[in-house]
Amino acid sequence: MKGNVRSWGLVLQLIVAGIMLIFSLRQGIELNANILSALPQSQSSEIIIQAEAELFERFSDQIIVSFQGQSNVDAYQEMLTFAKQQNWQIRQPSQSMLTQLVPLYAKHKGALLTQEFLALIQKPNDYQMFFNQQLSQLVNPFISETFGIDPSLSLSNYVETLITKQTSLTVKQDYFLAQYDQTEFIVLFLEVKNNPAERNELDYAIETQQMLFKYLQQLSSRYPDVNTHISGVLLHTAENAQNAQWEMSVFGSLSLLFTLFIVYLTFRRVQSVIWIVLTVGNAIFMGIAATFYFFESVHVLTIVLALPLVGIAVDYCIHVLSNHFSTSMVKVTRTLFVAFFTTVLSYFMFFVTPLVVLKQVAVFVIFGLMAAFIASVWLEQFLSKRAVDKLPVKTINMTTLVKFLTRYRLVSMAAVLTIVILSFSHSLNFDDNVSQLNASSKKLMADETLHHQLLGQNGKLRLFVWANSIEQLLQNEESLAANIKQSFASATVSKLSDWLPSIARQTFNKQGFLQAFENGNLSIINRYVPDYHPTAINNPLTLEDFPEEIKQAFLSHRFAEINQQYISVVEVSGVSENDLSLMIKEKNNVVLFNKQSSITEVLSEFRAQLSLWLLMAVISVFVVFTLKFGWGMSAKSLAILVVTLYCALYISFLIQGTLTIFNLLSAILVLGLAVDYLIFYREHQLASENVLAISLSCASSLFVFGMLVFSQTPAIFHFGLTVTLGLLLTFLMAPLVAKESYA
Amino acid sequence: MSQIAFKALVAFLLITIGLNKASAKELSAEQALSYLTLPKNHAVSGKFRQKKFFRILSSPFLSNGTYQYVNDQFEWQTVSPVLNKVVFDGEKLWQIDPQGLKTQMPVAGHFVTIVQALLLVDMNTLSTFFRFVEVAPSNCLKLEPKEATIASIADSITLCSQEGELTLRMMEKSGNYTDIVITPNLKNGSHQVN
Numbered sequence: 001m002k003g004n005v006r007s008w009g010l011v012l013q014l015i016v017a018g019i020m021l022i023f024s025l026r027q028g029i030e031l032n033a034n035i036l037s038a039l040p041q042s043q044s045s046e047i048i049i050q051a052e053a054e055l056f057e058r059f060s061d062q063i064i065v066s067f068q069g070q071s072n073v074d075a076y077q078e079m080l081t082f083a084k085q086q087n088w089q090i091r092q093p094s095q096s097m098l099t100q101l102v103p104l105y106a107k108h109k110g111a112l113l114t115q116e117f118l119a120l121i122q123k124p125n126d127y128q129m130f131f132n133q134q135l136s137q138l139v140n141p142f143i144s145e146t147f148g149i150d151p152s153l154s155l156s157n158y159v160e161t162l163i164t165k166q167t168s169l170t171v172k173q174d175y176f177l178a179q180y181d182q183t184e185f186i187v188l189f190l191e192v193k194n195n196p197a198e199r200n201e202l203d204y205a206i207e208t209q210q211m212l213f214k215y216l217q218q219l220s221s222r223y224p225d226v227n228t229h230i231s232g233v234l235l236h237t238a239e240n241a242q243n244a245q246w247e248m249s250v251f252g253s254l255s256l257l258f259t260l261f262i263v264y265l266t267f268r269r270v271q272s273v274i275w276i277v278l279t280v281g282n283a284i285f286m287g288i289a290a291t292f293y294f295f296e297s298v299h300v301l302t303i304v305l306a307l308p309l310v311g312i313a314v315d316y317c318i319h320v321l322s323n324h325f326s327t328s329m330v331k332v333t334r335t336l337f338v339a340f341f342t343t344v345l346s347y348f349m350f351f352v353t354p355l356v357v358l359k360q361v362a363v364f365v366i367f368g369l370m371a372a373f374i375a376s377v378w379l380e381q382f383l384s385k386r387a388v389d390k391l392p393v394k395t396i397n398m399t400t401l402v403k404f405l406t407r408y409r410l411v412s413m414a415a416v417l418t419i420v421i422l423s424f425s426h427s428l429n430f431d432d433n434v435s436q437l438n439a440s441s442k443k444l445m446a447d448e449t450l451h452h453q454l455l456g457q458n459g460k461l462r463l464f465v466w467a468n469s470i471e472q473l474l475q476n477e478e479s480l481a482a483n484i485k486q487s488f489a490s491a492t493v494s495k496l497s498d499w500l501p502s503i504a505r506q507t508f509n510k511q512g513f514l515q516a517f518e519n520g521n522l523s524i525i526n527r528y529v530p531d532y533h534p535t536a537i538n539n540p541l542t543l544e545d546f547p548e549e550i551k552q553a554f555l556s557h558r559f560a561e562i563n564q565q566y567i568s569v570v571e572v573s574g575v576s577e578n579d580l581s582l583m584i585k586e587k588n589n590v591v592l593f594n595k596q597s598s599i600t601e602v603l604s605e606f607r608a609q610l611s612l613w614l615l616m617a618v619i620s621v622f623v624v625f626t627l628k629f630g631w632g633m634s635a636k637s638l639a640i641l642v643v644t645l646y647c648a649l650y651i652s653f654l655i656q657g658t659l660t661i662f663n664l665l666s667a668i669l670v671l672g673l674a675v676d677y678l679i680f681y682r683e684h685q686l687a688s689e690n691v692l693a694i695s696l697s698c699a700s701s702l703f704v705f706g707m708l709v710f711s712q713t714p715a716i717f718h719f720g721l722t723v724t725l726g727l728l729l730t731f732l733m734a735p736l737v738a739k740e741s742y743a
Numbered sequence: 744m745s746q747i748a749f750k751a752l753v754a755f756l757l758i759t760i761g762l763n764k765a766s767a768k769e770l771s772a773e774q775a776l777s778y779l780t781l782p783k784n785h786a787v788s789g790k791f792r793q794k795k796f797f798r799i800l801s802s803p804f805l806s807n808g809t810y811q812y813v814n815d816q817f818e819w820q821t822v823s824p825v826l827n828k829v830v831f832d833g834e835k836l837w838q839i840d841p842q843g844l845k846t847q848m849p850v851a852g853h854f855v856t857i858v859q860a861l862l863l864v865d866m867n868t869l870s871t872f873f874r875f876v877e878v879a880p881s882n883c884l885k886l887e888p889k890e891a892t893i894a895s896i897a898d899s900i901t902l903c904s905q906e907g908e909l910t911l912r913m914m915e916k917s918g919n920y921t922d923i924v925i926t927p928n929l930k931n932g933s934h935q936v937n
Contacts, residue, residue, distance in 0.1 A: 098895065132825035133838075135795060136806035138858045138923065141895040144915050148799050174890055528800045 010378040013371055014282075017289040024292035048593055051464050051567045054560035056595075060233045061193045063212065064451045066178070066185040069226035075219055076175060076186045082215055083190050091189035092174060100550055101159055102145050108541040109150045110513045110534050111506040112158045115485075118509060121516035128524045151529045152522060154513070165494055169455070178454035185229075185454055192234060202241040209238035229447040236440045243712050251707045258703040263318075266696055267325055276317045279375045283313035287368030294363050295356075302360040309365050311705065312343060312672045313372035315697040319680065320376045322693035324383045333377045335683040339676045340373040342624045346617035346671070358609060412732040416643055423650040431658040432607055434599040459573055461580055462593045466567040470543055473559070473566040474502035480590060484572060487583055494571040496558040506540040569593070607661040614667060618642065621675055629682055633737060637678045640733045644674055648726035655721060662718040666705070670726030673701060677734035685738045698731045770875040772866035775884055778877065779904040781864055786927030787812040791862070794922045810862050817859045831855045854896055861900075861911060862925060873900070 067076045083090055105112055120126045134143060134153050142160040149155060169176040169187060176187040192208050212235075216228050260273050287309055291298050316339075319332045343365075350362035452458050465480060467473040474497040481493040501509070516522055517534050525532045546555065559568035572580060577594065584590045618641055625634035645667050652663050677694050684690035706727065708720025770778060788811035795804040808821040820828040828839040836855050838846045860868035866875070872893050873886035878901065886900040897913040909925040 129825050129827075132806075133821070133827045135804045136793065136808075136821040136825065136827065138793070138819070138861070138921070139854050139896040139913065141854070144896065144917065144919065147797055148917060148919070151799055174892070528802065528804060530801055 006374075006378045006381045009374050013286065013374045017286045017371065020293035021285075021289040024289065027296070029292050030297040048464060048591060048598065050562045051466075051560060051569070052593070052595070054562060054567075055557060055569055061191050063190040063192050063230065063232035063234060064455075065188045065190065065216075066229045066451060066454060067188070067226055068183055068185045068229075069223070071223045072184075072186050072226050073175075075223040075226040075228070076188060078219060078222070079188060079215070083188070086192070086211075089191035089193065091191070092176075097163060097553075098141060098145055098159065100553075101162070102149070102155070104546065104550060105155060105159060105541070106146070106149045107545075108506065108538060109155045110152070111510040111538065111540060112501060113154055113509040113513065114158055114161045116161075117154055117157045118512055121513065121521050124519075124521040124523065127516075127521055131524050151525050151532055152513075152534065162498060165492075165498070180450070180453050187451075187454060192232075202237065205234045205238040206242055209235050229450050231444065231448040231451045235444055239440045239444060240713070247711050247713070247716070251710065255703045255707045259314075259700045262699055262703070263321075263696065266692065267321055269325075272321050272325075275321060275379055276314060279317040279372055279379070280310055280313045282375045283309055283368040283372035286371030287364040290367035291360055291364045295360055298360055299357045302357050302364060306361050306364040306368070309368040309372075311669055311701045312369060312676065314700050314704075315673065315676050315693075316340075316372045316376040317379065318696045318700070319690075319693045320380045320383070322689045322696065324380065325689075331380065332680075332684075333380055335680055336373060336376055338624075338628060338683070339679045340369055342621055342675050342679065343369060343672050345620045345624060346613075346675075349613050349616040349620065357606075358613070413736070416647055416729065416733065419647045419650060420643060423646070426650075426653065428649060428653050429658055430607055431660055432600050432603040434596050434603065456573075461572045461575065461577055463570040463572060463580075463584065464567055464591050464593050465570055466565050466589050468565065470559075470566050471502055471504070473568055474500065475504055476589060477568060477570055478502055478505055480570065480584075480587070483583065484575065484580075488575045488579065491572060491574040496555065496568045496570075499554055499558070500541060500543060500546070503540045503542070510538075603661050607664060610661065610664045610668070614645070614664065614671065617668075617671060618645075621671075625678075633682055636737050637682075640678065640736060641671065641674055644726060644729045644733050645670060647729055648722050651725050652718065652722045656718060660715065660718050662715045663722040666719045666722035666726065669701075669705065669723055670730060673697065673727065674730040674734060677730055678737050681734050681738045686735060691735075694734070695731070698727050702727050770877065770884070772870040772875070775866050775870075775875040776864075778875075779882065779884055779902065781904055787863065789862070789925055789927040791926070792924045795919075796921065797919045798917070812859070812863055817855075817863075819858065819862070831859060857893070857896070861902075864909065 065079060067073075067079070069075075080090065120130050131153060134140065134156070137143070140156070140160075142156040142163075143153065146156040146159065147153070169178050176189070178185045178187050212230065216230060220226065220228060260276075263273050263276055264270065266272075287306060291302065316336055319336060323332050347362045347365045347369075350358040463480070465473060465476050467476050477495045477497040478501070481495060481497070484491050484493055497505070514534060514536075543551075543555075557569075559566060561567075577592070577597070581592050584592060618638065621641065622634050622638045625637050629637075648670060649659060649663055649667060653659050656663075676697070680690055680694060702724060706720055706724040708716045709724050711717045711720060788809065790807065790809050792807045793805070795806075797804070805824070806821055807823050808819070810817070810819045812818075815833055817831045818828060819831075820826075826841045830837045830839060840846075856868065857872055859865070860872075869875075869886065872890070873888055876885045876887060878885040880903070882905055883901055883903040886897075886902060888894040888897065888899070894916070898916045899914050901912040901914075903910045907927065909927070911921075911923040911925070913921045913923070
C-alpha cells in the first residue's frame with residue numbers, strides 16, 4: 001500500500017509537471033535576458049528598459065577601429081576596403097550634412113536661434129561685434145552656405161552649433177581624426193550587423209571577432225609602424241562567449257565525468273549512475289515546468305540562482321543509494337523529509353523580497369526539490385523490493401574516515417575558531433561592480449577606454465526624458481537644460497530640442513528676433529544689405545517637416561515612441577553623476593541612465609536581499625531544528641552553520657580582496673547542503689553508510705561546483721571558491737552534531 | 744585623301760589636348776614653392792587684408808589684421824573692423840576678446856589647419872588637401888580641393904606671389920569669393936617649410 005502511494009506520488013508529480021509544461025508552451029515560453037529588468041519594477045524602470053532597447057540597440061553592432069602611426073592613412077584605407085568587401089556599413093564624414101540641413105532650417109530662419117544668439121541680439125554692440133567677427137573669418141563653410149539666405153547669421157550660427165556639437169572628432173579628407181595626448185588617431189566606425197540575422201548571435205560574434213583580429217594582425221605585419229586599437233560590444237560578447245564555451249565544455253565534462261566515476265566506483269553499479277541522473281533530471285524538469293507555468297517571463301538570472309537545486313537533488317538520491325547498498329537497511333525517507341522541509345521553508349523566505357527573480361528562484365527550487373524528494377522516496381521503495389544484492393562498501397575506508405573525523409573534532413573546532421578570531425582584524429566588504437560579470441581581456445578594456453577618450457565619451461551622462469506628446473517632451477528638455485545650465489555653468493547639454501526646438505520656443509525666438517530688429521539692434525546688417533528685413537511669422541518647424549533621411553541620420557537615435565509616450569535621451573557633460581542625480585531627484589519624467597551603475601544597482605539590491613534571506617534562512621533552520629531535535633542540537637547546528645558560512649566567506653575575502661554577490665550565492669548552496677548533512681548526522685550519526693553518503697554528496701558537489709574555481713570569469717571564480725571552502729568546512733564541522741560514542 | 748586628312752586632324756587634336764593637359768600639370772609641394780619663387784623658409788608673422796565679395800552685399804566686407812606662429816601656436820588677429828584674436832594651439836581653437844577673455848571655439852573640420860597652412864605658405868600641409876595646378880599668369884597657382892569636405896570652404900583657391908606679397912582668391916560654388924593679400928614680416932624670423 002505504502003509502495004503504491006509512493007509510485008502514485010511520482011506518477012502524479014510527472015503528470016502535474018507535464019501539464020504545467022504543456023500549458024506554459026501553449027502560452028509561450030519567454031526567457032528574459034535583460035539584466036535591468038531584474039530591478040524592482042516601477043514606471044521609470046519600465047521606461048529605462050524599453051528606451052535602452054530602442055535607442056542603444058544600434059550600438060551593439062558597432063565596432064570602432066583606430067589607427068595611430070606614420071602610415072595610418074594607408075592602413076586605414078586597406079581596412080576600409082576589407083570592410084566594404086564584408087558588406088559592413090561604414091560611417092564616413094559626410095559633407096551632405098550641411099547641404100541637407102540648410103534647406104530644411106532656412107524655411108524657419110529667425111525662429112531657430114541658439115541661446116547665445118538670442119542673448120547677442122539683445123545688445124546692439126555685442127551683435128555688431130559678432131557680425132564683424134564672423135565675416136572677418138578667412139573661411140567658414142557655414143557662413144558661405146547660409147549668408148545669402150540669412151544675412152543675420154542666425155542660421156549659420158544655429159547649424160554650426162548643431163554640427164560641431166555633434167562630435168568631438170575632426171574631419172580630414174575622407175576620414176575622422178581624433179587627438180589624444182598629442183597623438184593623432186584615424187577613427188573608423190563599422191556596423192557589423194548579422195544580416196540576414198539567421199546565424200546564432202554568439203557564433204556570429206565569435207566568427208566576426210576572429211575575422212577582424214586575423215585581418216588586423218595581417219595589417220600590422222604590413223604596417224609595423226601603425227598601432228591599431230579595436231573596441232565594440234560585439235567583441236566583449238565574443239570574448240566572454242568563447243571563454244564561457246571553453247569553461248563549460250571543459251569544466252562540465254570533467255565534473256560530470258568525475259562525479260559519475262566516483263558514484264560508480266562507490267556503488268559499482270551502472271544503475272546507481274542512472275538513478276542519480278534521473279533524479280536530478282526530474283527535479284530540473286519540475287522546476288522549469290513550474291517556473292514557466294507561474295511566471296509569464298522567466299529571467300535568465302533565475303536559472304543561475306537556482307543552480308543549488310542540482311547539488312541538493314543529487315544528495316537525496318545518494319542517501320537513498322548508499323543506505324540501500326549498505327548492510328544496515330536503514331530507511332532515510334523521514335530524514336529526507338526533514339531536510340526537504342527545512343530547505344523549502346528557507347526558500348519560502350524569497351517570497352517576501354520585492355525582487356521577482358528571487359520569487360522565481362523560490363518556485364524553481366521548491367518544486368524541483370519536491371520532485372527530487374518524491375523521486376528519492378519512490379526509489380527507496382523500488383530498490384527495497386529488488387533482490388538484496390548488497391555491496392560491502394569497501395571502496396572507501398569508512399572506518400578510518402569516521403575515526404579521523406571524530407578524533408580530530410577538537411582540532412577542527414580550534415582551527416575554525418582561530419579563523420573567526422583572526423577575521424575580527426578585517427571588516428568584510430562587498431564590491432557590487434558589474435565588472436565582476438565581465439571576463440573581457442585587458443587589451444579590449446584598454447582599447448575601449450582609449451576610444452572613450454577619443455570620442456569624448458568620458459564623463460558623458462545620459463538622461464531619459466519622457467512626455468505624452470512630442471511638444472511636451474521638447475519643452476521638458478528645454479526646461480531641464482535651462483536648469484542644468486543654471487546650476488552648473490560649465491555643463492554642456494546635447495538633446496533632441498537642439499535639432500527641433502519646441503513650438504513654444506520657436507515662437508518665443510521669433511518674437512525676440514523681430515523685436516531686436518525693430519529696436520535697431522541688428523542695424524549693422526542694413527549697412528551691408530540695405531533692403532534686409534526679417535520675414536514675418538512663419539510656420540513653426542515640426543517633426544513632420546523632417547525628411548525621412550534626415551530624421552534617420554540625426555534624430556532617430558535621440559528619441560523613440562514607446563507605448564504612446566515620447567522618450568528622448570539628453571546627454572550632459574561637465575557635471576558629476578552625483579550632482580546631476582541630486583538635481584533631477586525631484587523632477588518628474590526624468591531619469592539618469594547609466595547601464596553600468598544600473599546593473600551595479602541590481603547587484604546591490606540582490607546582495608541586500610540575499611544577505612537578509614541568508615539570515616532568515618538560518619533562523620528558520622534554527623526554529624525547525626529546535627522543534628524537531630531540541631535546544632541542544634539546534635544550538636550546536638546554528639553555531640556550525642554560522643561559523644562555516646562565516647569562515648568560507650572570510651577566507652574568500654582574504655583571497656579575493658573583496659566579496660561579491662557570487663560569494664553570497666554560493667553560501668546559499670553551502671547552507672542547503674550543510675543543513676542536509678547536519679540532519680543526516682543527527683539522524684543516522686556516524687553510521688558508515690551515512691558518512692559514505694555525505695562524503696559522496698560533498699565530493700560530487702565539489703566536483704560540480706568546486707571546479708568553477710578555475711574559471712577566468714571573476715563571478716564564477718568567486719562562486720566556486722566559496723563553495724569549495726564552504727563544503728570542506730562543512731565536511732569537517734558537520735560530524736560535530738553526531739554523538740561521540742558512535743565513533 | 745579626305746580620310747587621311749581627317750585622321751591627321753584627329754591626331755592633331757589629340758596631341759593638342761594632351762599638350763594642354765600637360766601644360767596644366769600638377770605640381771608637388773616643392774615644385775609649387777619654386778614655381779611661386781617662394782623661399783623654403785617663410786615668414787612666421789605678417790599682415791593681411793581681406794575683402795569678402797558676397798553677392799548679397801552691396802559693397803565688399805573689408806577686414807585686416809596680423810598673424811603669427813609662435814611656440815607652436817597660430818594666432819590670427821583682426822584689427823579692423825573689430826579687434827579680435829583667434830588662437831589655434833594645434834588641438835583647440837580659442838577666441839580671445841579685447842578684454843582678454845578666452846573662449847573655446849568649435850573646430851569646424853580641419854579648416855583651421857588649412858587657414859594656418861595658407862598664411863604660412865606651408866605647401867606640404869596644403870598638398871594633403873589640395874592639388875597644385877599651374878595657371879596663368881605665371882606667378883599664380885591654382886589649388887583644387889582633393890575632397891568634397893574641403894570644397895565646402897572653397898571651390899578653388901588661386902595663390903599668386905608678387906613682390907614679396909601673396910594674394911589669395913578663394914572662389915566658392917555660389918559665386919561668392921574672398922580676396923586676401925598677405926604681407927609677410929620677414930624681420931621677425933621664418934620657419935622651415937618642408
